[in-house]
Amino acid sequence: MQNVVNTDFEIRSENAMCVNQSKLDQSFSSLLKYTIAGIFFGIILVKAQVIAWFRIQEMFRLQSFHMFGVIGSAVAIGALSVFLIKKFKIKTIEGESIRLEDKQFSKGQIYGGLLFGFGWALTGACPGPLFAQIGTGATVVLVTLLSAIAGTWTYGFLKSKLPH
Amino acid sequence: MLEWIKQPWPWYVAGPLIGLTVPLLLILGNRTFGISSSLRHICAACIPANIPFFKYDWKKESWNLFFVAGVLVGGFIAFNYLSNNAPMEVNPKLAQEMAGYGITNYEGLIPKELFNWPALLTLKGFILMILGGFLVGFGTRYAGGCTSGHSIMGLSNLQWPSLVATCCFMAGGFIMANLILPIILKL
Numbered sequence: 001m002q003n004v005v006n007t008d009f010e011i012r013s014e015n016a017m018c019v020n021q022s023k024l025d026q027s028f029s030s031l032l033k034y035t036i037a038g039i040f041f042g043i044i045l046v047k048a049q050v051i052a053w054f055r056i057q058e059m060f061r062l063q064s065f066h067m068f069g070v071i072g073s074a075v076a077i078g079a080l081s082v083f084l085i086k087k088f089k090i091k092t093i094e095g096e097s098i099r100l101e102d103k104q105f106s107k108g109q110i111y112g113g114l115l116f117g118f119g120w121a122l123t124g125a126c127p128g129p130l131f132a133q134i135g136t137g138a139t140v141v142l143v144t145l146l147s148a149i150a151g152t153w154t155y156g157f158l159k160s161k162l163p164h
Numbered sequence: 165m166l167e168w169i170k171q172p173w174p175w176y177v178a179g180p181l182i183g184l185t186v187p188l189l190l191i192l193g194n195r196t197f198g199i200s201s202s203l204r205h206i207c208a209a210c211i212p213a214n215i216p217f218f219k220y221d222w223k224k225e226s227w228n229l230f231f232v233a234g235v236l237v238g239g240f241i242a243f244n245y246l247s248n249n250a251p252m253e254v255n256p257k258l259a260q261e262m263a264g265y266g267i268t269n270y271e272g273l274i275p276k277e278l279f280n281w282p283a284l285l286t287l288k289g290f291i292l293m294i295l296g297g298f299l300v301g302f303g304t305r306y307a308g309g310c311t312s313g314h315s316i317m318g319l320s321n322l323q324w325p326s327l328v329a330t331c332c333f334m335a336g337g338f339i340m341a342n343l344i345l346p347i348i349l350k351l
Contacts, residue, residue: 026223031230033192038234039241041185046242047169048178052273054254054262060334060341063255069175070182071315077183078197078320085190098190100321103308109329112306113314117336119299121345122292124274126311127304128199130297131232135239138274140281144297151301152203156217162306 045132053124060121106164112155119151170248185312186320195227198313200304202232243273265349278349288351307332 048070049055059067084090085098092098120126123144125133130148133141155162189195205222206229212218251270254262262268267277283289304310307329309318315333318326 026226030193031227034189034195034227034230035234035237037185037188037192038231038236039238040188040234041182041231042235042238042240043242043246044173044178044181044238045235046239046273047173047246048175048182049172049252049273050178050182051239052252053275053279054252054258054270056337057262057341057345058255058258060337061255061258063258066175070179071311073176073179074183074316075319077180078186078316079322081183081187082190082320082322085187090191092191092194094193096194098194100190100196103314103318103323103325105325105328106308108306108308109314109325110332112303112308113329113332114303114336114339115299116303116307116310117333117338118340118344119296119301119303119336120311120333121337121340122296122348123300125300126199127203127300128232128235128310128312130300131199131235132239132242133274135236135241136243136273137240138272138279140279140284140293141274143284144293144300147294147297148301149203149206151298151303152200152305153207153211153213153215153218153301154298155302155305156204156207156215157213159217 041128042132042135045129046136051125051129051132051136056120056124108162108164111163119148167248169246171250172252182316183320186317189231193227196313197317198309199228199232199235200301200310200313201225202228203301204305205229261346267349286351288348291348291351303336 045051050067050070055064055067058064082100086100090098116126123130125141125144127148130141130145134145186197189197204218205225208218208220208222249271252273254270259270262275267275269276278289278292280289284293300310304313307314309326309329311333314326314329319330
């Protein structure tokens with residue numbers, strides 16, 4: 001694997017997902033705790049049927065409250081947690097302060113959001129469920145995942161030409 | 165207890181547990197919840213192709229890859245050991261509509277009649293799996309996040325751009341599911 005120098009802080013900071021890196025926990029054994037967290041999350045996704053194509057179809061046809069209840073209560077608990085973390089200045093288990101960065105608005109949230117919505121209704125999966133679906137033995141979803149990686153790559157390739 | 169776990173979980177159990185992923189990742193190591201960036205890290209690790217968007221030290225973000233590997237394992241565990249394998253119960257209106265397209269199998273979480281290897285070679289399967297997947301990857305990165313990064317994490321942190329993104333996810337899904345998908349499923 002080549003070593004690339006990170007010269008791209010600007011792009012990283014405008015990208016909502018790539019902030020908040022901790023310098024303390026980079027060893028393999030330390031990273032394994034995220035795998036445990038992922039297992040916990042994957043089990044919930046399956047048990048809540050969030051990865052079920054039919055549940056997604058019900059959501060977009062307003063035929064079931066289930067998905068709205070899942071997302072709504074997740075946001076409520078998430079927001080309460082973030083509020084408490086900020087209010088009591090809770091630190092990480094390594095003793096670091098927890099930082100949350102603001103997201104910048106771009107037109108990408110509109111155009112990209114609509115395109116992702118199309119894909120979500122077609123595949124019945126957002127990125128997390130793609131991984132969980134493969135875990136349930138739906139091997140063909142590997143192809144969908146590879147296609148999603150190709151989509152991400154294409155976005156990176158075209159980024160400078162797209163309206164933001 | 166195990167019998168209860170093996171049933172599908174109601175929203176008021178599953179939703180709060182998903183919400184707890186937000187503080188869990190923050191407290192474990194200052195990580196903001198978000199899954200779609202794993203796709204970007206895979207690009208950066210495997211096919212950066214000198215594209216500026218993929219020239220960063222993905223190893224510093226590798227927690228995300230450890231997390232999605234866990235999601236895959238979690239899917240395996242839940243499906244094989246924590247499920248009662250009962251067919252899904254869906255709204256009768258949806259079942260009626262699906263029957264019109266010849267979809268009647270509710271045994272798995274993913275309709276086997278639509279998502280299978282031979283179907284990849286049909287136009288319908290190509291649109292659902294390959295074009296659909298492409299839109300998921302392209303759209304989430306263009307939007308700067310997905311359901312987890314914007315709808316859960318972003319909204320939890322009261323970020324209005326995430327609200328815009330979430331509304332657009334939903335609008336796109338409504339348009340596709342109600343207006344375009346019926347045509348595709350008839351193919």
